[in-house]
Amino acid sequence: xxxxxxxxxxxxxxxxxxxxxxxxxxxxxxxxxxxxxxxxxxxxxxxxxxxxxxxxxxxxxxxxxxxxxxxxxxxxxxxxxxxxxxxxxxxxxxxxxxxxxxxxxxxxxxxxxxxxxxxxxxxxxxxxxxxxxxxxxxxxxxxxxxxxxxxxxxxxxxxxxxxxxxxxxxxxxxxxxxxxxxxxxxxxxxxxxxxxxxxxxxxxxxxxxxxxxxxxxxxxxxxxxxxxxxxxxxxxxxxxxxxxxxxxxxxxxxxxxxxxxxxxxxxxxxxxxxxxxxxxxxxxxxxxxxxxxxxxxxxxxxxxxxxxxxxxxxxxxxxxxxxxxxxxxxxxxxxxxxxxxxxxxxxxxxxxxxxxxxxxxxxxxxxxxxxxxxxxxxxxxxxxxxxxxxxxxxxxxxxxxxxxxxxxxxxxxxxxxxxxxxxxxxxxxxxxxxxxxxxxxxxxxxxxxxxxxxxxxxxxxxxxxxxxxxxxxxxxxxxxxxxx
Numbered sequence: 089x090x091x092x093x094x095x096x097x098x099x100x101x102x103x104x105x106x107x108x109x110x111x112x113x114x115x116x117x118x119x120x121x122x123x124x125x126x127x128x129x130x131x132x133x134x135x136x137x138x139x140x141x142x143x144x145x146x147x148x149x150x151x152x153x154x155x156x157x158x159x160x161x162x163x164x165x166x167x168x169x170x171x172x173x174x175x176x177x178x179x180x181x182x183x184x185x186x187x188x189x190x191x192x193x194x195x196x197x198x199x200x201x202x203x204x205x206x207x208x209x210x211x212x213x214x215x216x217x218x219x220x221x222x223x224x225x226x227x228x229x230x231x232x233x234x235x236x237x238x239x240x241x242x243x244x245x246x247x248x249x250x251x252x253x254x255x256x257x258x259x260x261x262x263x264x265x266x267x268x269x270x271x272x273x274x275x276x277x278x279x280x281x282x283x284x285x286x287x288x289x290x291x292x293x294x295x296x297x298x299x300x301x302x303x304x305x306x307x308x309x310x311x312x313x314x315x316x317x318x319x320x321x322x323x324x325x326x327x328x329x330x331x332x333x334x335x336x337x338x339x340x341x342x343x344x345x346x347x348x349x350x351x352x353x354x355x356x357x358x359x360x361x362x363x364x365x366x367x368x369x370x371x372x373x374x375x376x377x378x379x380x381x382x383x384x385x386x387x388x389x390x391x392x393x394x395x396x397x398x399x400x401x402x403x404x405x406x407x408x409x410x411x412x413x414x415x416x417x418x419x420x421x422x423x424x425x426x427x428x429x430x431x432x433x434x435x436x437x438x439x440x441x442x443x444x445x446x447x448x449x450x451x452x453x454x455x456x457x458x459x460x461x462x463x464x465x466x467x468x469x470x471x472x473x474x475x476x477x478x479x480x481x482x483x484x485x486x487x488x489x490x491x492x493x494x495x496x497x498x499x500x501x502x503x504x505x506x507x508x509x510x511x512x513x514x515x516x517x518x519x520x521x522x523x524x525x526x527x528x529x530x531x532x533x534x535x536x537x538x539x540x541x542x543x544x545x546x547x548x549x550x551x552x553x554x555x556x557x558x559x560x561x562x563x564x565x566x567x568x569x570x571x572x
Contacts, residue, residue: 247372
């Protein structure tokens, strides 16, 4: 019998439900959310959103309380991270330490999940997904109000990457208030961007122009950081969501990017009346549940971003044995009662039992001595491991001291960045930081320079390139001397 899967996707504008049996779509429904119920991926009014979810289940007569959950990529961070070869028991600490170093947000404010991926010899590489705690906690408080439970959750950009069969691909999904851009290289999504549309971008002409600019910058950013493996000019852009139904705008985007722009094929057969492009995230959730690999080019297809704190508790062996243990205990008590009441018990038999017990006690004493020797050996191994861990921690501390200055300067250049200025690449060489970016105007760049100068962290600041590329779009290059 085919597995029934109930998927639920929530973003700022709607809640979407899809029920499948195997790969056959049985039910679907979509309820819009009023502005303010969910904002930037965070459920702001939990009881009202919970009511919408219950309404959705009632409309389609879905009686399951288990769902597979999908969420928007807004405010979520993803990154492949390369680490030195480490013992498995030290990997979690190393991942958290590296996340603290490279992510712009403290790991204390995030739920971190990762999966190991292929790495160069002598190294360990993981793909990290970081989701804001506030967004996840609000979502699961809402889910609790509905009585629904889940053991699987994923981001929409990761679900989109699952749809591409090749290890290389560019995917763009467009929704009413946001769009996703995913570049997948060698089976790893890098980078992933989820961008909100400005309120003023209401026409398709304006939205397509914004999508084109962001896709171009994302491709340029990837190519700059991967000169040995740039994206081929013939690599198509796969589109889904609202853009998939706009043939004219797809052609405009194709002409602007000089690449083929094609609708992303739905992974499940769509019944009559279903707009598959609107339920593309739900379909990805279905595949993730019933076929984690699914011959996809995605190397991190089995990653479940559901935080451990919200994962179902495993069945306890203690609970399983509780009932038969109680029965055994009652039986023993009854037996003891009978023995006490039986005053005619044979004294010789009791003495034999005592002798047997003494023999068992001697055996247990010998076993205890053996266990003590084993424990001493294990304690010695633990001491050796702790010594190795201390040496590793000292080496990491030295590396952190050496890189503190560079990290501090990088943090300043990013934290002072105005909203109207975006960076396309940052490189460091010979005590010099080179940043490239795009700004709406020359005044925005000069304002950014003044902010950098005010920090007094840099020995010199030089603009080596300023070039207008379009209306309200200028490329620039700035050289920052790092000082002593």
